Amino acid sequence: MANLSTNFSQFLFEQCTNKEREWLEEKVKSNFLDLMTAFVAAPRFLSKKNISYDSKSRGSLIPELTSFEVNGWNLVRLARVWLLLHLPSEPKEQYIKNIETLFDTAELNELVALYSALPLLSYPTEWLPRATDAVRSNMGFVFDSIALQNPYPELYFPEPAWNQLVLKTIFNEKPIHRIYGINRRRNEDLSIAVFDFISERSAAGRNVPISVWMLISGFTLESMVPKLFLMFKSEIQTEKQAAALVCYESKEPKIRSLLTKYPDLELSIQNEDLDWSKLQSIPE
Amino acid sequence: MCQNPNNQTKNPSHFESIDATEESPTHRDLLWEDYQNLIKDMRFFDPHIHMVSRTTDDYQMMAKAGIVAIIEPAFWVGQPRTGLASFKDYYSSLVGWERFRSSQFGIKHYCTMGLNSREANNERLAEEVMEILPLFAYKEGVVGIGEIGFDDQTALEEKYYRLQLDLAKKTNLPVQIHTPHRDKKRGTERSMSIALEHGLDPSFVVVDHNNEETVKSVLDQGFWAAFTIYPFTKMGNERMVAVVEKYGPERIMINSSADWGISDPLAIPKTAALMKQRGIPLDVIRKVTYQNAIDAFAKSGQIDVADFETESKPDPSAKFHGNSILRGGQQPVMNKNSLLIQ
Numbered sequence A: 001m002a003n004l005s006t007n008f009s010q011f012l013f014e015q016c017t018n019k020e021r022e023w024l025e026e027k028v029k030s031n032f033l034d035l036m037t038a039f040v041a042a043p044r045f046l047s048k049k050n051i052s053y054d055s056k057s058r059g060s061l062i063p064e065l066t067s068f069e070v071n072g073w074n075l076v077r078l079a080r081v082w083l084l085l086h087l088p089s090e091p092k093e094q095y096i097k098n099i100e101t102l103f104d105t106a107e108l109n110e111l112v113a114l115y116s117a118l119p120l121l122s123y124p125t126e127w128l129p130r131a132t133d134a135v136r137s138n139m140g141f142v143f144d145s146i147a148l149q150n151p152y153p154e155l156y157f158p159e160p161a162w163n164q165l166v167l168k169t170i171f172n173e174k175p176i177h178r179i180y181g182i183n184r185r186r187n188e189d190l191s192i193a194v195f196d197f198i199s200e201r202s203a204a205g206r207n208v209p210i211s212v213w214m215l216i217s218g219f220t221l222e223s224m225v226p227k228l229f230l231m232f233k234s235e236i237q238t239e240k241q242a243a244a245l246v247c248y249e250s251k252e253p254k255i256r257s258l259l260t261k262y263p264d265l266e267l268s269i270q271n272e273d274l275d276w277s278k279l280q281s282i283p284e
Numbered sequence B: 001m002c003q004n005p006n007n008q009t010k011n012p013s014h015f016e017s018i019d020a021t022e023e024s025p026t027h028r029d030l031l032w033e034d035y036q037n038l039i040k041d042m043r044f045f046d047p048h049i050h051m052v053s054r055t056t057d058d059y060q061m062m063a064k065a066g067i068v069a070i071i072e073p074a075f076w077v078g079q080p081r082t083g084l085a086s087f088k089d090y091y092s093s094l095v096g097w098e099r100f101r102s103s104q105f106g107i108k109h110y111c112t113m114g115l116n117s118r119e120a121n122n123e124r125l126a127e128e129v130m131e132i133l134p135l136f137a138y139k140e141g142v143v144g145i146g147e148i149g150f151d152d153q154t155a156l157e158e159k160y161y162r163l164q165l166d167l168a169k170k171t172n173l174p175v176q177i178h179t180p181h182r183d184k185k186r187g188t189e190r191s192m193s194i195a196l197e198h199g200l201d202p203s204f205v206v207v208d209h210n211n212e213e214t215v216k217s218v219l220d221q222g223f224w225a226a227f228t229i230y231p232f233t234k235m236g237n238e239r240m241v242a243v244v245e246k247y248g249p250e251r252i253m254i255n256s257s258a259d260w261g262i263s264d265p266l267a268i269p270k271t272a273a274l275m276k277q278r279g280i281p282l283d284v285i286r287k288v289t290y291q292n293a294i295d296a297f298a299k300s301g302q303i304d305v306a307d308f309e310t311e312s313k314p315d316p317s318a319k320f321h322g323n324s325i326l327r328g329g330q331q332p333v334m335n336k337n338s339l340l341i342q
């Protein structure tokens, strides 16, 4: 059995009716085939209501993995993850085969549950190919289940895969601040790719959310100066603010010095009135 | 497949009867454009269509014609599958990609799951398929076991038909029966009597591809009678109108069975227009083109009419979650009459 805490079970049962709880408890007593069928059949026996998730339960379901959160989930998704955690993890080959079978035969909501469970499954690195596949998915919910509020990518993705995930999140116009570790895993390659993407978009007359400039910050190149210069000249206040933050965090003297012409912006950054969180109001 | 529409000797997907030739298609051109007004604001449910073989253009036309929900039965893809993985991928596409693609056009997609009669004759593969079928039968949005039944009426077909009736009972799902093209009358009777022998409630069983010869017995025994409007073959929509005039709307439903053959995904709206023109009352049309299919398959517990009846019709930005069949920034509906492709 993988990462199952008593907190998780308790939290799940609080969301259930007695009948639903009985069904769940009975299913985890059975063999792995019945468990897998229960994973599939869950919506026939459980309600799809959204679970009630308050600050009390935030980060406490899996004490060893506080970034594992379930807000916005419905009961079926929660129960499916819980059922998966009851699959016997030994022998390893059998366990992997069972999880792979569920992936191979899954419909959309099942995929969402499977990807949500990845950071809790045994042998976490075995699921890397699946997880990077999900990033390539054309189905929005599937993509979201790996990219947003899932600790797995930050913990296990190698840098190229991580960068793809972030780029695709931007490309799909999803909120990048909901990617776990987005700040911690900033890197130079990503910064260059994001800057290229922004330039490509501007050439086509299209915009990207202003918050993506955060990913460039800290890895600035001199070639970015003209673009930053334009942003300072912009009518739009948030563009000026983003440019100011990029310059403030830059190690390039030339870029850093651009900010000296805008002392009011510099001051508000120093006073902590302006930071990246102010620019994250992306509609979801 | 027949390349020449005037050569009607074969249309092998749903109706490959050789006596199809006895009926000449009539080339009176009633233009669909002239009739669309008759069905304005009507809503249709196609309980049998193989979208996996259809294009995105079809989805656009179907949505425009008022089709709000469909059922895609698992069936023959035109050539035999050689391994279990092909079945897995096919079943997964019915509950995955195809369901999603359909949703992009505001059409709710359900499916039925089953091992089709032709491929039941490959016993080794059939055994393997039966093992994974329960994983698919219990899935969300799976509204029945289907389409199952007879093709050549072999012993193996019967074996897997019976096993799947048992699965339907176990999962408490309706059954969608494909009746054979050859020796149809006897095949239909045999399918029904085996279903009864297995203790199925006939109100849980939809017998498909009926004609004038089979309909009475199907209705008399309490089953649902579905009719497939498929061009150049058994059932044209003028004859369908006559069937409805004769038998009324109870337990009768119409479908297109559109697939990779020469078929018409607009068969239901077109038939509805014809019925309207022939003076069939609106409530009768509604039953045979919409409500009866819902009533029959809702016994699965998997149909929530709010999913397609509530008028939340496309606010594309809200509905089409960033990622889709739509490449960055594309809109779901494009003007096909425009020369400019933007």
Ligand SMILES: [Zn+2]
Binding pocket: B014, B048, B050, B073, B075, B147, B257
């Ligand atoms: Zn069919």
